Amino acid sequence: MTTFPMxxxxxxxxxxxxxxxxxxxxxxxxxxxDGHEGWLVTGYGxxxxxxxxxxxxxxxxxxxxxxxxxxxxxxxxxxxxxDTNRQPGMFLRMDPPEHTRFRKLLTGQFTVRRMKGLExxxxxxxxxxxxxxxxxxxxxxxxxLPIPSLVICELLGVPYEDRExxxxxxxxxxxxxxxxxxxxxxxxxxAGYLYGLIAKKxxxxxxxxxxxxxxxxxxxxxxxxxxxxxxxxxxxANMLGLGTFALLTNPAQLALMRDDPSAVDNGVEELLxxxxxxxxxxxxxxxxxxxxxxxxxxxxxxxxxxxxxxNRDPAxxxxxxxxxxxxxxxxxxxxxxxxxxxxxxxxxxxEMRIAFPALLRRFPGLRLACAPSExxxxxxxxxxxxxxxxxxx
Amino acid sequence: MEIKADTDVCxxxxxxxxxxPEVFDQSEEEGTVVVxxxxxxxxxxxxxxxxxxxxxxxxxxx
Numbered sequence: 001m002t003t004f005p006m007x008x009x010x011x012x013x014x015x016x017x018x019x020x021x022x023x024x025x026x027x028x029x030x031x032x033x034d035g036h037e038g039w040l041v042t043g044y045g046x047x048x049x050x051x052x053x054x055x056x057x058x059x060x061x062x063x064x065x066x067x068x069x070x071x072x073x074x075x076x077x078x079x080x081x082x083d084t085n086r087q088p089g090m091f092l093r094m095d096p097p098e099h100t101r102f103r104k105l106l107t108g109q110f111t112v113r114r115m116k117g118l119e120x121x122x123x124x125x126x127x128x129x130x131x132x133x134x135x136x137x138x139x140x141x142x143x144x145l146p147i148p149s150l151v152i153c154e155l156l157g158v159p160y161e162d163r164e165x166x167x168x169x170x171x172x173x174x175x176x177x178x179x180x181x182x183x184x185x186x187x188x189x190x191a192g193y194l195y196g197l198i199a200k201k202x203x204x205x206x207x208x209x210x211x212x213x214x215x216x217x218x219x220x221x222x223x224x225x226x227x228x229x230x231x232x233x234x235x236x237a238n239m240l241g242l243g244t245f246a247l248l249t250n251p252a253q254l255a256l257m258r259d260d261p262s263a264v265d266n267g268v269e270e271l272l273x274x275x276x277x278x279x280x281x282x283x284x285x286x287x288x289x290x291x292x293x294x295x296x297x298x299x300x301x302x303x304x305x306x307x308x309x310x311n312r313d314p315a316x317x318x319x320x321x322x323x324x325x326x327x328x329x330x331x332x333x334x335x336x337x338x339x340x341x342x343x344x345x346x347x348x349x350x351e352m353r354i355a356f357p358a359l360l361r362r363f364p365g366l367r368l369a370c371a372p373s374e375x376x377x378x379x380x381x382x383x384x385x386x387x388x389x390x391x392x393x
Numbered sequence: 394m395e396i397k398a399d400t401d402v403c404x405x406x407x408x409x410x411x412x413x414p415e416v417f418d419q420s421e422e423e424g425t426v427v428v429x430x431x432x433x434x435x436x437x438x439x440x441x442x443x444x445x446x447x448x449x450x451x452x453x454x455x
Contacts, residue, residue: 051449052449052450052451103404103405104405104423104425106424107404107405107406107419107423107424107425108405108419108420108421108422108423108424109424110405110407110424111405111407111410111419111421111424112407112410112411112414112419113410113418113419330443330447331446331447335406336449337449338449338450339404339449339450341404341406341449341450342406343405343406345406345407346407346411349411
């Protein structure tokens with residue numbers, strides 16, 4: 001029986017163990033840190049099938065935690081903060097029909113067309129950031145983190161001046177090996193901040209997204225705001241940081257992204273596939289007995305899906321370990337699949353399609369200011385990426 | 394090729410509108426699928442098939 005592989009041999013590739021397992025099959029019995037015997041999914045087809053199957057629940061309280069460091073903390077957090085177990089408004093952790101109600105409230109705000117309408121503003125934000133950069137720089141602090149943070153703040157109606165609070169608290173909440181005390185403190189701090197913000201919106205609504213949701217109860221709106229704020233900046237920030245690292249270590253691919261406008265859209269999809277920053281899950285719990293790929297999953301068993309492994313499955317992507325901005329990366333599972341597929345994916349796409357080429361064109365001589373092996377990787381975080389990316393030009 | 398779309402199943406991910414924008418759009422209010430033209434115009438069949446394949450919730454079919 002396997003446990004969840006976490007140790008990477010190379011910073012841009014998933015742990016080699018996934019490849020070994022995938023050759024043996026798409027699903028494997030896995031022992032969870034609490035002793036539960038569930039499943040690890042490494043194959044593309046099985047991963048996609050489970051994510052699309054509503055007989056699998058995404059409710060936290062039905063699932064066993066796969067990451068050892070996280071498992072102990074999750075238990076303590078649950079014991080000390082019982083109210084957060086089923087937080088109202090945290091629709092990512094709901095099943096239909098509860099999930100449907102929240103999702104439908106929000107989808108109209110994130111359509112392809114509406115996100116396209118944000119392009120000029122995102123381009124402006126990007127150029128402003130580039131104007132302020134001086135060499136040497138930490139690309140994460142100066143570029144990758146501020147752009148999506150500024151965008152999501154404007155979209156939600158969160159004052160950007162308050163970023164220190166939510167960036168710090170998000171970082172703590174997404175850490176895989178923090179202690180329970182700091183996790184609870186970060187949760188309470190961010191919840192307190194957002195409750196205050198909600199009160200302000202009730203007193204003085206604006207045109208932004210949160211003010212459009214004032215029909216919800218405060219607790220529900222808190223859950224929605226929590227989710228959108230964290231998911232809205234941490235994910236794209238890490239794609240921009242890690243994506244730039246990947247391009248800097250693959251100069252031919254970097255040149256394509258910089259010099260060939262027709263390569264950008266597809267190139268972004270390939271970076272999404274190749275890097276798959278959601279590297280520690282997602283999990284699902286079987287609500288009934290289900291057969292997937294010839295395996296009998298029993299009701300109550302947890303399955304943990306490795307999206308990085310699914311996106312490197314040679315049965316679906318040819319030569320999957322090669323970063324090739326010209327290949328078709330269509331069908332990658334980086335945004336998930338099924339009813340929980342990323343709500344903000346069209347925003348993320350537009351941010352990346354603007355930011356990568358803008359950065360590379362502004363600084364054609366962009367290069368790492370340290371050895372690739374010295375770049376601190378986010379192996380200890382729920383969302384993979386680089387903690388810092390020292391660059392110069 | 395006729396398109397069937399189920400807005401109750403649709404979760405508004407926008408994969409169809411991204412993949413085949415001449416055939417699919419999303420409603421202003423809920424962001425759910427709107428079929429702009431059916432039957433599918435000539436030359437759009439491959440894109441529409443890809444959109445169906447990409448749809449995360451299985452809301453569209455041909």
